[in-house]
Amino acid sequence: MDIVERFKKYIAFDTTSDENSLTYPSVSSELEFGKILVNDLKELGIDAYIDEYGVVYGRCENGKEKTLGLISHMDTAPTIAGGIKNPRIITSYDGKAIKLNDKYTMDPKDFPLLNDVVGDDLIVTDGEHLLGGDDKAGIAIIFEFAKYYVSHKNEFSYNLAIAFTPDEEIGKGALHFEPSKMKADLAYTLDGESIYEANFENFNAASAKVTITGVGVHTGMAKDIMINSALLGIEFNNLLPQDMIPSKTEGYEGFIHLCSFNGDVEKTTLEYILRDHDKNLLEEKKKMLLSARNSILLKYPKAKIDVLIKDEYRNMKDYFIHDMSAINLINKAYLESKTKINYLPIRGGTDGATITYKGLPCPNLGVGDFNPHGRFEFVSINQMKKMVSILIEMFK
Ligand SMILES: [Zn+2]
Numbered sequence: 001m002d003i004v005e006r007f008k009k010y011i012a013f014d015t016t017s018d019e020n021s022l023t024y025p026s027v028s029s030e031l032e033f034g035k036i037l038v039n040d041l042k043e044l045g046i047d048a049y050i051d052e053y054g055v056v057y058g059r060c061e062n063g064k065e066k067t068l069g070l071i072s073h074m075d076t077a078p079t080i081a082g083g084i085k086n087p088r089i090i091t092s093y094d095g096k097a098i099k100l101n102d103k104y105t106m107d108p109k110d111f112p113l114l115n116d117v118v119g120d121d122l123i124v125t126d127g128e129h130l131l132g133g134d135d136k137a138g139i140a141i142i143f144e145f146a147k148y149y150v151s152h153k154n155e156f157s158y159n160l161a162i163a164f165t166p167d168e169e170i171g172k173g174a175l176h177f178e179p180s181k182m183k184a185d186l187a188y189t190l191d192g193e194s195i196y197e198a199n200f201e202n203f204n205a206a207s208a209k210v211t212i213t214g215v216g217v218h219t220g221m222a223k224d225i226m227i228n229s230a231l232l233g234i235e236f237n238n239l240l241p242q243d244m245i246p247s248k249t250e251g252y253e254g255f256i257h258l259c260s261f262n263g264d265v266e267k268t269t270l271e272y273i274l275r276d277h278d279k280n281l282l283e284e285k286k287k288m289l290l291s292a293r294n295s296i297l298l299k300y301p302k303a304k305i306d307v308l309i310k311d312e313y314r315n316m317k318d319y320f321i322h323d324m325s326a327i328n329l330i331n332k333a334y335l336e337s338k339t340k341i342n343y344l345p346i347r348g349g350t351d352g353a354t355i356t357y358k359g360l361p362c363p364n365l366g367v368g369d370f371n372p373h374g375r376f377e378f379v380s381i382n383q384m385k386k387m388v389s390i391l392i393e394m395f396k
Pocket residue numbers: 073134135168191
């Protein structure tokens with residue numbers, strides 16, 4: 001089975017994860033899909049099993065001391081239906097608008113990423129489903145590489161470990177992933193977009209809940225007595241830097257994002273998320289909230305205001321600055337492949353960060369999948385195949 005046939009087989013399987021589910025994995029189709037992957041790995045000659053959480057582990061040894069791990073996720077985003085049965089292959093894309101169906105056309109004017117893949121063979125959707133290249137392109141790449149690995153074991157300097165995780169799209173991909181089951185020295189998630197970009201930096205993240213209690217009395221007799229907590233909430237938010245918000249920041253600029261605002265005279269709550277690649281700047285953002293609280297209390301001594309801050313996840317770069325070996329291997333593989341690599345900071349979190357802090361260093365590589373999570377998703381078959389050859393260089 002070649003990489004395209006395999007990809008089509010896997011995207012036909014609906015593994016849309018469910019954020020409201022209380023089970024793990026969140027849907028039983030992930031378990032069924034995981035069992036298929038175990039069978040397919042065994043067919044290639046790779047030891048594999050699925051554990052009680054639906055995480056698939058595979059392993060093939062060649063007697064070397066060190067092991068590299070490759071990780072992709074099995075689920076697709078709950079934004080639109082998955083399990084596409086009739087994706088379309090476009091051979092040597094001509095750079096023009098692509099009609100997906102009678103309702104939807106994908107035009108390079110709206111999706112300029114298409115300009116980067118002119119001349120490539122693409123797989124696009126039927127306009128009614130997402131494609132599922134996030135992250136089944138990663139799974140297909142790992143399989144294609146594993147097939148090569150098994151028949152050329154002695155060419156490689158590392159044992160091969162594989163993991164496929166459920167529920168990444170609902171933020172639980174690394175929850176039950178166990179480095180002790182993967183037994184690798186370094187690992188890579190294959191879950192990015194362009195293969196010419198990789199990531200080893202993500203946000204440091206915290207959340208904050210601000211609760212303001214005011215003083216409510218009849219409006220007719222409120223003079224010098226009423227303290228309207230909703231108005232204090234507005235004042236509180238106005239004390240924060242007005243340009244430090246998602247819609248006005250990019251690259252390495254962090255932000256304080258007001259997610260929700262609910263209130264009346266007596267009680268108002270504001271929920272924020274705080275993000276910054278630099279952990280010191282994240283600490284400063286926390287202090288901004290605390291100093292806004294102090295200013296409000298100084299002005300309205302009879303109001304009550306609580307700021308509850310919780311840390312969420314950490315930038316994996318703080319690990320990699322002390323040990324660049326996982327990054328050095330990426331650089332070596334791209335150099336040998338005569339391919340340029342660009343490192344981009346992720347403006348969000350990634351399973352690799354959680355896995356890195358579980359003790360297995362894990363940067364992220366691209367898979368050639370674009371516009372994920374919607375009907376305009378597409379993959380470049382050329383990029384998928386190129387990634388397989390880059391992995392071959394990496395394991396050499
Ligand atoms: Zn993904």
